[in-house]
Amino acid sequence: MAEITGRSGRARRPMLERDTELSALDGMLTDLCGSGKEDGGVRTGGLIAFAGPAGMGKTALINEARRRAIARGCTVLLARGGEQEQEVAFHVVRQLVQPVFAAESPEEHRRILGTWYDIVAPAVGLVAADGDASPDPQGVRDGLDWVVTRFAVHFTPVVLILDDAHWADSESLAWLTAFAARAEELPILIIVGYRPDELPAGAGPLRRIAERSGSRPFELTPLTPAAVRRVVTHMVGEGADEAFCRECWAVTGGNPYEVVELSAKIRERDIKPQQANVSQLRELVMAIKDSGLIERLERLGTAAVRFAWAASVLGTEVSPTLAANVAGLGSVQAADVVDKLRDARILAPAVSSGNGNLRFFHPLVASAVYQAIPGALRVALHGQAAAAVVDAGHGATAAARHLLEMHPEHDDWVVQRLREAASEYFRAGAPDAARRCLARALREPPALQDRALVLFELGCSSLLSEPATTVNHLRAALEEEELDPELRETITYKLAQALAHADRMGEAAEVVAAEAQRATNARTRLRMQAEQFMWNAFRADEQESPARSRLLAKLADHLTGRGMAERYILGLRA
Template sequence: MAQREAHNRRALLEREAELAAVDDALAELTGAGGPARGGLLAIAGPAGVGKTSLLSEVRTRAAAHGCTVLSARGGDQEQQVAFHVARQLLQPRLAGGTDAEVRETLGSWYGIVGPALGLCTADGPAPDPQGLRDGLDWVLTHLAVQLAPTVLVLDDAHWADQQSLNWLAAFAPRADELDLLIVVAYRPDELPPGADAFRVLPGRAGHRPIGLAPLTEAAVAQLARDVVGPHADDAFCRECWAVTAGNPFEAVELIAKVRDRGLPPDGTSVHLLRDLAAAVKGSGLITRLERLGPSTVRLAWAAAVLGTEVRPALAATVAGLGTETAADCADRLREARILTGSRTLEFVHPLIATAVYRAIPDAVRVALHGQAAWAVVDAGLGPGAAARHLLETHPEGDPWVVHQLRAAAREMLRAGAPEAARTHLARALREPPPPGERAAVLYELGCSSQLLEPSTTVNHLRAALEEPIDDPELRDGIHFRLSQSLAHSDRLSEAAEVVAHAARTATNARTRLRMQSEQFMWDAFRADEPDSPSRSRRLTRLADRLSGRDLTERYIIGLRAWDALLRGEHTSTVLRHAGRALEGGLPWADEGRGFEVPVLVAMTYLYSDRPDRAEELFATGIADFERMGWRGAHLSFGYLLLGYVRYRGGRLAEAEELARDGLRLAERVGRGTPVQWYSVAVLIEILIARGRTEEATALAAEYAFREPFPAAVTFPDAQAVHGELLLARGLHKEAAAELAAVGRRLDPRGMRNPGWCPWQLHLALAEAHDAPQRARENALDAVARARQFGAPSAIGHALRVAAEVVGDTDEGLTLLAEAVDRLTGSPSGHQLACALVAHGSALRRTGSTVAAAAELERGLAAAVRCGADGLAERARDEIAALVPRPAPGAHPAPAGGRGAR
């Protein structure tokens, strides 16, 4: 340790500016002279330039400032080990206590981040990658707060595993909000694309990382004289600098070799320096290693294959050496400044490790990785540790290899690393697996790709179905996953056909019913379903004879409730079936099922004027998603549709906040995904309701919210929302064309409920200018459909729009009065505000000023409560218009005159 500290001090020559930046950052972190502030320090430079020495000094100075230090290092051989760096950083701070203490510390995150950090085994569904990343964010934030001030040091970031590096790159901007300083060192030419954030994030050094330059001739001369003595002459020192190009690692090693050999530090030794420098790296290093003997070489090879922090006993096993022989070899490697450490072995510098690894003959390296895989399994380190070695071996049709890779993939999937799981399974497929296992491996490979590339999942699962499959559950699982992946790729017709075929060929009655339920669901979402009325009749007949004894039956009953809603059956029928579906429970986060049916059942309550019940169901679903670590598309849907519930209830400000949360989460899932369409549609509707049409227009432009629309039926209907936006912008002809297209799509399918999709009402408003009679017919037909459905909010909305189309006639006033009456008894605060303002405005225009004032005041109060700013402004304008204004040129009557009476 003393030798390494001396080495670090020598290697830190000419690093005054960098150390000053470190001191400044630590001073700000600890609040010296002002409020405490964290941040990012990125240090970049080629191999051997002194990054590790500088980070060692950072750790020393951080400890001297009273900071907690979290430290990790990427490894060339550990890049395939998911969360390797995250474990180094966080595990030591969490693993010291009992399991109960760890559970208490992590709370609800225990089952999500615990497997990734090696704190527990995974026993539940896999979290999605975003959920796990959120969990790691929470853990690091928690530690940074509890242990503040905290310094996180990551060396060799270019070799960090993909999962850890992506997480830290995304987390880094948050360091400014915490008492946390993140210090990262990397080789800029080897930093993977996913970590580009480290190159551009504003840190203590501005928008660029701190670059380390080679040492000058004077600094190398000082190094030489510190080690070999002040009598080292200028020619000797100059040549030391020239042959190492000022690289600190090479200079220190060269000068140490001069000292160890007892060479005179003068002109007589200058001709030897170039050969000595060559022995520090590359082929010269390997030649020096080979001189230590074949057993020592094998131990060095074994250590290079095993990576960082190598157990001596494990290295001995891989090298095929006895304990005493391995200990002697380790001593020789330490004396040669190749390895360091006793309890664990580590190469003195990553350059040495890389050179040794690359010098291993190809066939020998493959064999050593194979031996390492067996050794780590025998040592109890598990299939995850073995998998990284098996990835380096050649396929040989070994069932043991397939077994270990599949087990490792399951570990990775449950730990939230589907990319790593996919890599392991792809290698298992090349082994290849025994013929009877190939379908299962393809199925697992498809499952691991589902969150990453649904289209790739489709290919794997279709290939699995072409293999012989003896296990019926496996075949059913393949059909289910395949239909899900097709649906999530916006290929709903293919998704429905997959489960329809599975239902036709099923030999088990319950399996057939399960597949029928899936087919009903995907058909319900299809915008191009060829015979929707026929499907509705079949669904009705089936659901009405089911008791709801299991989840499959309750799913079918739930789909019956949703279908009744779309078709505009009375709310009593809709709510009866929804209640039946919920009697035995509808889990939102069942890994073997989608979350679509529970969402549909919750939405039936919303459209049936039971937003309180809908909100309860969504709150339960969101809690389930968060508990399972499903914080991607699942949680995005939950938030945005909860926002839609608030919108329908007239709580527009809360609705907007939730919808923006949903859109933010949808952004992490990816552009063009179904969840993003939903998010944008909901947010546009909310902005229109709030009177912010320009903002809604900009949002639609930003996300290309226009044709072609998704193949799935959405709520709200995306095309109808687009038509509503065109109408709000005053583009009546374009809006009429878009909304008429919605009607041509939905009406033939029997989707006639204006409470769900009020396309007729918006179309009537769009046509009122050019085709008033057709507009009237559309509006009154929508009123009739709403009355059939029976929800007061739907009826009131339809009556208000019909009155606007009819105009300021007795009929129009009657319609508005009934609209106000209906909506007063509904939970739709925004629609009530609209009806009150419309009724008050109509009364003012027909001369009933007293009644108008009362309605407008009520409407203004309701609009303000809802957050409908545009509507509130309109109400104020109408109230102002009620005040009589003096005629031009007239003068106010004097006090006490006739004008006062």
């Protein structure tokens, strides 16, 4: 945050010691916007990344990039990764595209998305698709490519900004890292900010994404003593002497966030910025970090602490009403607390939250507050948050990330919400997120009559990626005592399919053959026989093909094609 005012929301100030980064940014914006229609200017996109440790000024730089893009007439799509939202599939994607759709009707959504509507709409949060179909994740990414490409063409030039990319959900990150390779071919500039030391294990492509064409991410460096002096004199007065400013630089290491916060503390306590008072600076620096920040929060009173805890549990963009409900505060008391938290630089000023939601002054503050919540109380707050977001109509996926943090308590409400969330994730093409929800539901655990169904759904979530895991879950489901005959048939069918995916055709045929023998329903028996014929037909080691053909002919002679299973047998025979 190499901006004198940091995240305070005051009048914009010049960026300090970021000339190289801003020059590169301006060059790419010029390439993006072209030299003008009158002389046939060509628009070219690309990607620029700003990397650095916490507090180094990535967000201030990205905010300046956003301002400059808007000033040039660009369409800006903005998203931020959230420390508490990393498990929410497509959280970043939805932030990017939902504002574009917000002013449009459902009919217009269908027109914009065209033939991709059924595949992409659930992922971007427009609808909950009908049925249980789960699109291929690659298909969803292809659809998102098409949607954003269309945005780039219709709203050109487009600037797509992702701040705190190290906290982006894996589904969004997988799409963005693949799509970014096309940015140079489109009138779209992608701007990314992240902490290199906090990137998730699967974010290797993001590290390499800005290294094409000889470029590299811009690694933000600490401020020099001269820049720190400018910050201090601006915030506490021109009378700050050289030795005092030099010590401010020494105790903060030139970290822009800490420099700004230290200067605010100096001003708040009315400390004279002179050499005689340098001994107080180290104590002040401690007051703006973890334990000192929490002490500052606690001095605001119990209600402020509860509200801040609730807000940190709820995540990046926090509804004041929702935070008040989780904290157990009335609206008047909550409004008073919000003012106190803003004055204490724990919550960001109102002008920083244009949609009315609350945000913390800095991600470092949000992390410190969340980590300060006692463990048992944090779990309880997640439980209260889950109930609050469901009651507010935000849906099962919004509640799921809180339910994942709770301890198992044999609560059927939790199991059902997790199953609902998994179903929504399936339809959105996010099977990994669905698997997390169902695995947690299984640990709750579900009631005996629901256990087989949860095992079945969990098995289905890994069918394409981990068929061996699917086999284990489905076999376990078949061993459950309370198993509905129709569900048993469905599980058996899926188990044979999973075995076949793992190239275990013989086992697949044996599974359905065993079910055909034990079936008391004629339709089920016929369906299992059809499956047995099919999987045997694919076996390279099958020795009885002539006998199998005679048996199939004999079975088909008595069928009329009345149902699906009979038609399937006749088709195999043909």
